[in-house]
Amino acid sequence: MPDIFDEVNEDLRAERARRLLQRYGGLLVVAVVLVVAGAGGWQAWKWYQARETDRIATIFLRGIDAAGGPPGEARKQALVDFAEVVRDGGTGYRTLARLREAALKADTGDLAGAEDLWRQVADDSGAEKLLRDLAVLQSVLHQIDAGDPAALAARLKPLASPDNPWHALAEEVQALLDIRQGNKDAARDTLKRLAQDVTAPDGVRGRANGLLARLGE
Incomplete structure (x- = not known):
């Protein structure tokens, strides 16, 4: 008897499968096609991203080479290249291109154009903090002669924290602001502290000693 029941159950399952296939077979085929297409689409997307990254890297490096050339058409081309990277590149390349474009401007x-780009980097929450702080430092440095001292000092203050990688440079700029005022x-x-700071870059320590000499120290 168990064998008969098993055979009946097998027949019922086969009949149910046949009916399901008749009723939903087209949908099953579509589902399989979509799964295959999805996998292929994902591979195509990865290939496109890799190719696009290579393209952006090539444009960025070309811009750097052009920026190092003599003033004229080469530097104009560098600005075009950096602008294209800013428009089409990912966060990393976009940030670097903005910084290079700002320096060139x-x-x-x-x-004014440089300041706009530095502000964009500083305000970009997706950019690395190290580069955002560098943008602030560059912005303040280029306003050292004409910018509002109090506003510039306020922007420098977070960078002058001992745990900030740019703290020595920020303190140097703050010393220049103090001299201006x-x-x-x-x-x-500030300059004495920098001159004795073994963790500060050699250039910063050398300039600190030079400024101290000019101040009569």
Whole structure:
């Protein structure tokens, strides 16, 4: 008897499967096609992303080479290249391109254009904090002669924290601000600290000693 029941159950399952296939067979085929297409689409998307990353990297490096050339058409091309990377690149390349484009604009006298780019980097929450802080530092440095001292000092303050990688440079710029405002004692204190700071870059320590000599120390 168990064998008969087993055979009946098998027949019922086969009949049910046949009916399901007749009723939903088309949908099953579509589902299989979509799964296969989805897998193929994902591979195609990965291939496209890799190719696009290579393209952006090539444009960025071409821009760097052009920026290092003499003023003229080469630097104009560099600005075009960096602008394209900013438009089409991912966060990392976009941030680097903005910084390079800003530096190039500053070198050619377009401080307003450079400041706009530094602000974009500083305000970009998706960018690396190290690069955002660098943008702030560059912005303040290029306004050292004409910017509002209090506003510039406020922007420098977070960067001057000992745990910030840019703290030595930020303190150096703060000392320059103090000198500009006639606060020579404050400038001397900062410069002495920098001159003795073994963790500060050699260039910063050398400039600190040079400024101290000019201040009569």
